[in-house]
Amino acid sequence: MPPRPGFGTQGRKVMLWANSFPLVFQGLPAVHRYSVEVLAAEERGRVPTGKKLSRVVQLLLEEHFPGQTHEIASDFKSNLISRTELDLAEEGYLIPYRGDHDEEAAPGAPTYRVRVQETGTLSVSDLVNYLTSTGAGALLHNKEELLQCLNIILGHFPKAAPGIASIGPRKHFQIATATRMSLGAGLEALQGFFFSVRAATARIIVNVQVKNAAFFEEGPLDRLMRAYLGENGPNKVRLGQFVKGLSVNPTHIVKKNKKGQVVPRVKKVAGLATPNDGQGDPHPPKVRGFGAGPRDVLFFRGGASEAPASQPSTGKKKGKKPAKAGPDPPSTEGYISVYDFFQETYNITIQDPALPVINVGSRQRPSYLPAQICDVLAGQPSVAKLSPSQTQQMIRFAVRKPPQNAQSIVTSGLQTLGVGSPDSNLGPFGLELIPKLTTVVGRVLNCPDVRYGGNKSIRPKFGSWNMQSIQFSAKAELPYWSYLWLSYPTRRDPWRDDQALQPTIDAFTAVLRETGINAGNCIRGQHVTVQDVDQDLEHAIRAFTSHAKPPKFILVILPAVDTALYNRVKYLCDVQEGLLNVCAVANKFAKPNNAQYFANVALKVNLKLGGRNQLVDPSKLGVVGERKTMVVGIDVTHPSPGSSSEAPSVAGVVASIDHTLAQWPADLRVQPARQEMVADLGPMLQSRLRLWSQHNGSYPQNVLVYRDGVSEGQYDIVLEKELPALRTACRELYPAHLTKQGYPRMTIVVVGKRHHHRFYPTKAEDADRSTNPQNGTVVDRGVTEARNWDFFLQAHTALQGTARPAHYYIVYDEIFRVQKVQQPLQNAADALEDLTHNMCYLFGRATKAVSICPPAYYADLVCERARCYLSKLFDPSSVPGSEPSVSGERRGGGPGAELNRVSIHDRVRDAMFYI
Structure with missing residues (x-):
C-alpha cells in the first residue's frame, strides 16, 4: 500500500481530544x-x-x-x-x-x-x-x-x-x-x-x-410477551420468533447449593408449541394450533408424573430426561393439559390461559412450560430488527x-x-x-464557495447555506409531467378531490420554476385508493406508460410514510416501467407556506432530470477539475437480521460523467449473500467508462475510486481481487497506445463509516454550536500510523449528538503521487484531503456539507434502493402476505424470480433514479 506522502499542512490548527488512551x-x-x-x-x-x-x-x-x-x-x-x-x-x-x-x-x-x-x-x-x-x-x-x-x-x-x-x-x-x-x-x-x-x-x-x-x-416472560403482543398485534408467528433462543429460569422449582444460593435452572426457548411437535413419539403431544395456550396443549404422562414434556418410550436417540417436576402424585397415565398439570402438581393457577405455551426442549422432544413461571435472565441482547x-x-x-x-x-x-x-x-x-x-492535532480546512445559476456564489456558514432566490446551476427541462395521488380507503386525505389538490400542484410547479427547472403545467394525473398494493399500483403506473406519449416524470403523493407502498412504487417505476419519479408524503406536501419543502423536492427532481444543482470552482477540485478524471463510488449491501435465507448481497457502482461532479448514473448487480468483494466489478466499471466517453469524447486518464463498506481486515482483498478486475476492465476498453502509456492511472480510497474514533474540542472557541469540532476538521496524526496513508475528516456539522468523522484510507495510488501540486497545497496528502473535503459540498440532495464524500454516499443510496426492489427478500415483514412460516423461516420469492429485480429500465438507467 502507498506510504504516507507527508502529513497535511492546510487549515487552521486546533487541539483535540480523541477517545483513546495510551497503553x-x-x-x-x-x-x-x-x-x-x-x-x-x-x-x-x-x-x-x-x-x-x-x-x-x-x-x-x-x-x-x-x-x-x-x-x-x-x-x-x-x-x-x-x-x-x-x-x-x-x-x-x-x-x-x-x-x-x-x-x-x-x-x-x-x-x-x-x-x-x-x-x-x-x-x-x-x-x-x-x-x-x-x-x-x-x-x-x-x-x-x-x-x-x-x-x-x-x-x-x-x-x-x-x-x-x-x-x-x-x-x-x-x-x-x-x-x-x-x-x-x-x-x-x-x-x-x-x-x-x-x-x-x-x-x-x-x-x-x-x-x-x-x-x-x-423479568417475567409473560410480561415480556404481553408487551410484545401489545405493540405488534396478535401475531403468534412473530411472537415465536421474538422469544426463540431466550434463556429463561423456571421458578416453580427452587434449587439451592450448599451456600444457600439459588441455582438457576436455565432453559433455552426453542419456540412456541406447534401441532408438529414430538413427531415419531409413540404418544406425541396434542396441540390444538400454533402458539396454543396451556389448556390446549396436552402431553402424555406416564405412570409417574414428569415435567411437562413428551418423552419417547422406545426412542433410539439418547437424550437427557427432563428433571422430575417435584413429588410424584398418584400414579396416573394418559394425556393432561399443561394448565391442569401445573394446577395439580404445583398448585399454580395459570392466570392468562390465552398466552402461548413455550417449548424449552426441541421439536422432536418438546418440553412445555407456561410463560408465567419463567423469568427472562438479564443481559440478553436482541439481534432482531427494531420497529420504527x-x-x-x-x-x-x-x-x-x-x-x-x-x-x-x-x-x-x-x-x-x-x-x-x-x-x-x-x-x-x-x-x-x-x-x-x-491529545491530537487537528486542522480546520477552509470551505469552498458554492456556485449556482447566474454565476452567483454563496459562502457556507457552519457547513450549510440557503438557496433562497437562487436558481440551479444547470436547469432541467420538464415539458410534460403528471402526478399519482395515493390514498388509503380508511384514512382522510388533505384534499377532497383533484380540484382541491390543484392549487398545491400549482404552488409546487411555481417553486420548480423559481429554482430554474423549465417546468410545463402539470397534466391531470390519477387518484387511486389502494386496497391491493401490488395490483392497484401496477395498474395505475402502467396506465402512464401505456399512453402514446408517456409523461417524462410523475410526482407520487403517498398517504403516509409507508414502506410497502414506497418500495412497490420504486420497483414499478425504476425497474418495470421506466418512469422517473419522486415521492412526497401527503400531509407534508399539503402544508401551507410550503416553499422550503417544495424546494427540497425540487433538488431531487432536477437531479433526476439530468440537471446540475450546485458547483464549486474547478480549482477547488484539483485533479478532477482538469476534466480528465472520472470519480467512482462502490458499495455492497448485505442481508440484515430478519431477511430471507434467499436474500443476496447487492453491489452498487456510481460514477461521475464530467468534471462538475453533478450527475452520477449508477449500475446494480446481485451477488452471493455476505460476499463483500464485488463479483461483477469489471462489467460495471466498463458501463461507467462508456458513459463517460459518450459525454466527453474519450476515456478518462484517471479513475479515482472511493470504496465504501470495506473493513480494515479486507484492505488487502481489495488489492488482490478488485484492483485486478478494474485493471482488466480498462485494458479491454482502452486503446493499446493509452494502456502502454499506463492509462488510466488509478487510485483507490477506502471510506470507513463504522469506525469508533471520535474527537472533542479542548477549547470552547474551537467547538461548533453543538460542542463538536468545527466542520472541515481533519486529523491525520496522533491516532494514525505514520507509515499508512489515511486521515479522518469531519466535513459536516452534526445537528445533534457526537459527530462521527469519515475515515479515508488510501490502499492504492497512481494519481496523486505523480500529480503536480498547486500552491498553497504542499504535498499529495494536501491534494487528496482538499479534494475530498470540497466534494462534500457537492452532494446534490442537500444544501449542506455531508459527512462522507458524494461518490461513497451515492453508492450507499443505490444499494438502499436495491433493498426496496428486493423488499420481499430483505424485509419480508414489510410486504403484505409475506408472513414467516411456522418453522421461523422467512418466505420469499425464489432466487430466479427475484434476482432480476435490480435491472434498471433502459429509459431511466442513465439518470440518478436512486436519489
Whole structure:
C-alpha cells in the first residue's frame, strides 16, 4: 500500500481530544500463546458454542490453572495468552459441565474434552520497536497477531466478570449499572462500551467508544410477551420468533447449593408449541394450533408424573430426561393439559390461559412450560430488527452531547475495562492504561464557495447555506409531467378531490420554476385508493406508460410514510416501467407556506432530470477539475437480521460523467449473500467508462475510486481481487497506445463509516454550536500510523449528538503521487484531503456539507434502493402476505424470480433514479 506522502499542512490548527488512551508497557514482556479446542467427550455429543463454550473455558481456568488467574487471559473461545509458560497435560482436560452457581456437575451433565496447545511466543517489544522506528521500510509480519493478543488481554476482564454482558469480542455492557431506557415491546436500550487496541505513530492506544444495544427486559416472560403482543398485534408467528433462543429460569422449582444460593435452572426457548411437535413419539403431544395456550396443549404422562414434556418410550436417540417436576402424585397415565398439570402438581393457577405455551426442549422432544413461571435472565441482547417506534426511541437514547460521551468513556468505560480493579490482569502482564484522553492535532480546512445559476456564489456558514432566490446551476427541462395521488380507503386525505389538490400542484410547479427547472403545467394525473398494493399500483403506473406519449416524470403523493407502498412504487417505476419519479408524503406536501419543502423536492427532481444543482470552482477540485478524471463510488449491501435465507448481497457502482461532479448514473448487480468483494466489478466499471466517453469524447486518464463498506481486515482483498478486475476492465476498453502509456492511472480510497474514533474540542472557541469540532476538521496524526496513508475528516456539522468523522484510507495510488501540486497545497496528502473535503459540498440532495464524500454516499443510496426492489427478500415483514412460516423461516420469492429485480429500465438507467 502507498506510504504516507507527508502529513497535511492546510487549515487552521486546533487541539483535540480523541477517545483513546495510551497503553504503556513495563518491561516489554514476552507472552505465550495457546490454542484451545473444546470437543464432546461422549460419542455423538455436541460441541459447545456461544455461552456454553465460554463457560467451559472458564471452568478450565478455574479447575486446572487456579494459581495463575491473573497471569492468563482468554477470549473464552479458542485462545489463551499466558505471562508464563503453562504446564500442560498432553492428553488434554476433561471438564464436567456445571452452571455458574453449581458446586458440582449435575447427574447427566455433559463432559467436554479440552485440548490446549502452545502456538508460539510473542514479543510485545517487537511491536513497540516497529512503531517507534524511523525506518519507513520497516516491516512487522506478526503485527496483527500482536494486536490481537493485546486485545485478548484487555478484553479478558469484562468477559470474565459476572455482571458484564458481551456482544462479540469487544462490546461490553455492565448490566446492573448501565444507563438504560425502555424501547417498548419487551426491549430496552443499554449503554455499553467498545474497546480496541490499536497501533499509532510511536505508541499503542486503546480506543474506547460508547455503544448502545437493544436487550430483552429482565423479568417475567409473560410480561415480556404481553408487551410484545401489545405493540405488534396478535401475531403468534412473530411472537415465536421474538422469544426463540431466550434463556429463561423456571421458578416453580427452587434449587439451592450448599451456600444457600439459588441455582438457576436455565432453559433455552426453542419456540412456541406447534401441532408438529414430538413427531415419531409413540404418544406425541396434542396441540390444538400454533402458539396454543396451556389448556390446549396436552402431553402424555406416564405412570409417574414428569415435567411437562413428551418423552419417547422406545426412542433410539439418547437424550437427557427432563428433571422430575417435584413429588410424584398418584400414579396416573394418559394425556393432561399443561394448565391442569401445573394446577395439580404445583398448585399454580395459570392466570392468562390465552398466552402461548413455550417449548424449552426441541421439536422432536418438546418440553412445555407456561410463560408465567419463567423469568427472562438479564443481559440478553436482541439481534432482531427494531420497529420504527423502537428505532426512534433508540436514536433518542443514543443522541448525547460530546462532553457527555467523553465523560462516560473516562469513568464508566474504564471501569468496565477493569482499570483500577484488583481483579484486572493488566498489571501482571506488564501493561498500564493511562486514564487520560489522548491529545491530537487537528486542522480546520477552509470551505469552498458554492456556485449556482447566474454565476452567483454563496459562502457556507457552519457547513450549510440557503438557496433562497437562487436558481440551479444547470436547469432541467420538464415539458410534460403528471402526478399519482395515493390514498388509503380508511384514512382522510388533505384534499377532497383533484380540484382541491390543484392549487398545491400549482404552488409546487411555481417553486420548480423559481429554482430554474423549465417546468410545463402539470397534466391531470390519477387518484387511486389502494386496497391491493401490488395490483392497484401496477395498474395505475402502467396506465402512464401505456399512453402514446408517456409523461417524462410523475410526482407520487403517498398517504403516509409507508414502506410497502414506497418500495412497490420504486420497483414499478425504476425497474418495470421506466418512469422517473419522486415521492412526497401527503400531509407534508399539503402544508401551507410550503416553499422550503417544495424546494427540497425540487433538488431531487432536477437531479433526476439530468440537471446540475450546485458547483464549486474547478480549482477547488484539483485533479478532477482538469476534466480528465472520472470519480467512482462502490458499495455492497448485505442481508440484515430478519431477511430471507434467499436474500443476496447487492453491489452498487456510481460514477461521475464530467468534471462538475453533478450527475452520477449508477449500475446494480446481485451477488452471493455476505460476499463483500464485488463479483461483477469489471462489467460495471466498463458501463461507467462508456458513459463517460459518450459525454466527453474519450476515456478518462484517471479513475479515482472511493470504496465504501470495506473493513480494515479486507484492505488487502481489495488489492488482490478488485484492483485486478478494474485493471482488466480498462485494458479491454482502452486503446493499446493509452494502456502502454499506463492509462488510466488509478487510485483507490477506502471510506470507513463504522469506525469508533471520535474527537472533542479542548477549547470552547474551537467547538461548533453543538460542542463538536468545527466542520472541515481533519486529523491525520496522533491516532494514525505514520507509515499508512489515511486521515479522518469531519466535513459536516452534526445537528445533534457526537459527530462521527469519515475515515479515508488510501490502499492504492497512481494519481496523486505523480500529480503536480498547486500552491498553497504542499504535498499529495494536501491534494487528496482538499479534494475530498470540497466534494462534500457537492452532494446534490442537500444544501449542506455531508459527512462522507458524494461518490461513497451515492453508492450507499443505490444499494438502499436495491433493498426496496428486493423488499420481499430483505424485509419480508414489510410486504403484505409475506408472513414467516411456522418453522421461523422467512418466505420469499425464489432466487430466479427475484434476482432480476435490480435491472434498471433502459429509459431511466442513465439518470440518478436512486436519489
